[in-house]
Amino acid sequence: DQQVKQxxxxxxxxxxxxxxxxxxxxxxxxxxxxxxxxxxAEGPTFLISISSIKDxxxxxxxxxxxxxxxxxxxxxxxxxQPGDSAVYFCAAWTGTASKLTFGTGTRLQVxx
Amino acid sequence: xxxxxxxxRYLIKTRGQQVTLSCSPISGHRSVSWYxxxxxxxxxxxxxxxxxxxxxxxxxxxxFSGRQFSNSRSEMNVSTLELGDSALYLCASSLARGGxxxxxxxxxxxxxx
Numbered sequence: 001d002q003q004v005k006q007x008x009x010x011x012x013x014x015x016x017x018x019x020x021x022x023x024x025x026x027x028x029x030x031x032x033x034x035x036x037x038x039x040x041a042e043g044p045t046f047l048i049s050i051s052s053i054k055d056x057x058x059x060x061x062x063x064x065x066x067x068x069x070x071x072x073x074x075x076x077x078x079x080x081q082p083g084d085s086a087v088y089f090c091a092a093w094t095g096t097a098s099k100l101t102f103g104t105g106t107r108l109q110v111x112x
Numbered sequence: 113x114x115x116x117x118x119x120x121r122y123l124i125k126t127r128g129q130q131v132t133l134s135c136s137p138i139s140g141h142r143s144v145s146w147y148x149x150x151x152x153x154x155x156x157x158x159x160x161x162x163x164x165x166x167x168x169x170x171x172x173x174x175x176f177s178g179r180q181f182s183n184s185r186s187e188m189n190v191s192t193l194e195l196g197d198s199a200l201y202l203c204a205s206s207l208a209r210g211g212x213x214x215x216x217x218x219x220x221x222x223x224x225x
Contacts, residue, residue: 043216044216102155102156104152
């Protein structure tokens with residue numbers, strides 16, 4: 001049972017444009033949502049998070065939007081840079097279980 | 113400040129053997145979690161250790177086990193290896209239980225042949 005879903009396995013965006021990565025979830029008990037970035041042969045690196053009581057969090061070029069009624073969140077990267085090319089994982093966290101539930105990842109390629 | 117260190121980085125084992133992976137968390141971090149990453153499955157939660165006790169366990173068979181030492185270092189053991197156990201095993205550390213921001217190591221790539 002995949003509680004966190006990333007339905008797009010890959011995304012290609014031109015440098016300078018906006019990248020939008022999407023994530024859907026089924027468990028309304030999640031307290032926090034996080035995005036991680038992963039390069040090959042490295043562990044995931046924390047990027048940005050959002051509390052379930054918020055609908056937007058911004059950090060530089062990265063903004064995460066949360067739509068609780070739709071159980072959907074998205075990560076916007078503006079402007080996209082070649083160094084952003086990586087696999088992005090959406091994750092959700094529950095305080096009661098104290099564990100992260102990850103999506104299957106979206107591979108972002110930023111082209112010149 | 114050193115990050116999360118996992119050893120070894122790469123490992124090749126034969127079916128039926130057992131393997132032990134090691135994880136040293138960030139200094140001061142007391143919570144260690146383990147994840148398995150396979151193509152198409154994302155990161156699957158294995159277990160979490162805090163203060164030398166397993167606090168949470170994912171949906172994996174009993175062949176997967178772990179422990180945590182008093183210095184917060186953790187080991188994960190897989191017995192009777194199967195081909196399907198081939199994966200990247202990632203360790204993450206957090207300052208305390210319930211830490212929403214987990215810091216990951218580079219992982220151990222296990223190949224079972």
